[in-house]
Amino acid sequence: MASAPSFPVTRADALARLAQFVPQAGAAYAKGRNFDHGPGQHRAVSRLSAALRRRTISEAEVVRAVLAAHGPEAAASFISEVFWRTYWKGWLEQRPAIWTRYLAGRDAATARLARDPDLAARHRDALTGRTGIDAFDHWIGELAETGYLHNWARMQVASIWIFTLGLPWQLGAAHFLDQLRDGDPASNTLSWRWVAGLHTAGKAYLADAARITAMTDGRFHPRGLATQAIIPGDAPAPLAAPWRTTPAVDPGRPALLWITPEDAGLEQEAALARLPVRAVVACRSDAGTAADAAALDDALARAAAHWNAPVQWINSPAELAAAAQGAGTTQIVTGFVPVGLRADALPAIRAALSAQGCVLAEHLRAWDKAVWPHCRRGFFALKQEIPALLKDLA
Numbered sequence: 020m021a022s023a024p025s026f027p028v029t030r031a032d033a034l035a036r037l038a039q040f041v042p043q044a045g046a047a048y049a050k051g052r053n054f055d056h057g058p059g060q061h062r063a064v065s066r067l068s069a070a071l072r073r074r075t076i077s078e079a080e081v082v083r084a085v086l087a088a089h090g091p092e093a094a095a096s097f098i099s100e101v102f103w104r105t106y107w108k109g110w111l112e113q114r115p116a117i118w119t120r121y122l123a124g125r126d127a128a129t130a131r132l133a134r135d136p137d138l139a140a141r142h143r144d145a146l147t148g149r150t151g152i153d154a155f156d157h158w159i160g161e162l163a164e165t166g167y168l169h170n171w172a173r174m175q176v177a178s179i180w181i182f183t184l185g186l187p188w189q190l191g192a193a194h195f196l197d198q199l200r201d202g203d204p205a206s207n208t209l210s211w212r213w214v215a216g217l218h219t220a221g222k223a224y225l226a227d228a229a230r231i232t233a234m235t236d237g238r239f240h241p242r243g244l245a246t247q248a249i250i251p252g253d254a255p256a257p258l259a260a261p262w263r264t265t266p267a268v269d270p271g272r273p274a275l276l277w278i279t280p281e282d283a284g285l286e287q288e289a290a291l292a293r294l295p296v297r298a299v300v301a302c303r304s305d306a307g308t309a310a311d312a313a314a315l316d317d318a319l320a321r322a323a324a325h326w327n328a329p330v331q332w333i334n335s336p337a338e339l340a341a342a343a344q345g346a347g348t349t350q351i352v353t354g355f356v357p358v359g360l361r362a363d364a365l366p367a368i369r370a371a372l373s374a375q376g377c378v379l380a381e382h383l384r385a386w387d388k389a390v391w392p393h394c395r396r397g398f399f400a401l402k403q404e405i406p407a408l409l410k411d412l413a
């Protein structure tokens with residue numbers, strides 16, 4: 020079997036990585052998933068997150084492959100982790116104010132850095148891995164070098180950032196979002212909130228030195244870690260409200276397909292398989308990172324083959340209407356754009372398109388439509404539904 024890249028993004032690489040990982044996705048994953056053996060040694064986990072985040076590979080097919088190899092009991096631990104991703108997406112989609120609040124908190128904390136030299140120095144040391152806490156400094160370097168951190172390491176870094184270094188969680192979340200190859204507004208923001216004790220009221224995650232030594236093969240002996248979690252102040256989370264509605268895709272009407280890194284695998288969706296796609300575009304403004312550029316290039320090639328349509332790079336969404344006109348249509352179809360910076364920009368894009376006689380329809384995946392209604396409360400409310408959901412989805 021060809022060896023797959025460590026952190027795949029394109030569909031072919033992600034499928035190769037999945038094939039390599041499947042044999043370990045059962046009991047071995049449940050047993051080994053929390054150990055961090057160091058860079059280049061993350062063999063117990065799938066490392067599929069950068070591809071799943073962009074949907075060059077889908078949750079459904081990953082779960083299907085693991086279920087087929089191990090059955091529901093042995094695969095339960097891995098499947099549950101995949102559902103965590105969907106849970107965070109669905110939870111934030113139904114409480115978008117938490118994202119807005121995070122952005123405001125990040126900006127306020129950034130402004131505080133200019134007024135508080137002590138805070139600014141601690142922040143600088145954290146970002147450059149010069150805190151003197153060996154594990155933390157290593158992980159900050161690993162993140163910068165590889166764009167990846169093991170889940171358990173992310174939890175330790177976030178906890179030390181908040182409770183030992185006394186830094187605002189929003190600055191840590193912003194650093195992760197910027198550096199992670201799988202950076203995702205929902206998984207990242209809500210995981211930081213979970214560690215800080217803001218997701219499950221009053222329940223924070225406190226890193227423990229002895230446990231870090233044990234889970235890293237004795238590589239680290241961190242000193243001076245906080246022994247108490249002082250939970251940052253925050254207003255209660257709003258109640259869940261329905262996610263935003265979008266113009267539905269008209270399956271009989273010619274379409275310009277706009278591919279973004281939010282869903283770079285639309286040809287896998289049965290509901291879109293026979294859409295009369297006249298042309299496919301991606302925006303250079305969406306290809307700011309190497310991973311996004313690779314995912315979009317790959318998605319354009321697959322879409323061109325699937326719909327037998329020409330592809331085109333445009334500079335930005337401002338050129339969508341002209342591209343649609345060039346393709347002889349006024350319907351632009353894209354994958355649902357979940358809460359995050361791209362969704363923040365959408366109302367202005369939609370208004371400009373509408374002024375030019377175009378409609379922007381978003382396709383919500385069957386997986387999201389089925390799972391998100393169960394993401395209104397805690398994860399365990401969703402977990403109970405997983406067996407029933409799998410009957411339909413996988």
Ligand SMILES: Cc1cc2nc3c(=O)[nH]c(=O)nc-3n(C[C@H](O)[C@H](O)[C@H](O)COP(=O)(O)OP(=O)(O)OC[C@H]3O[C@@H](n4cnc5c(N)ncnc54)[C@H](O)[C@@H]3O)c2cc1C
Pocket residue numbers: 052064065066067068069071072100101102103104105107168169170171173174177195196199201202203204206207208210211214
């Ligand atoms: C502070 C913090 C920040 C995080 N930021 C992100 C982020 O920006 N983007 C992101 O994709 N994940 C994030 N996670 C979740 C998790 O760490 C990664 O998804 C996981 O480490 C990716 O590695 P993997 O693909 O090898 O995971 P595996 O263990 O192989 O899991 C398979 C898949 O399940 C999903 N998954 C696994 N664990 C989680 C989890 N705890 N929460 C949500 N989904 C999960 C991912 O899609 C992952 O690819 C964060 C976690 C923490 C604690």
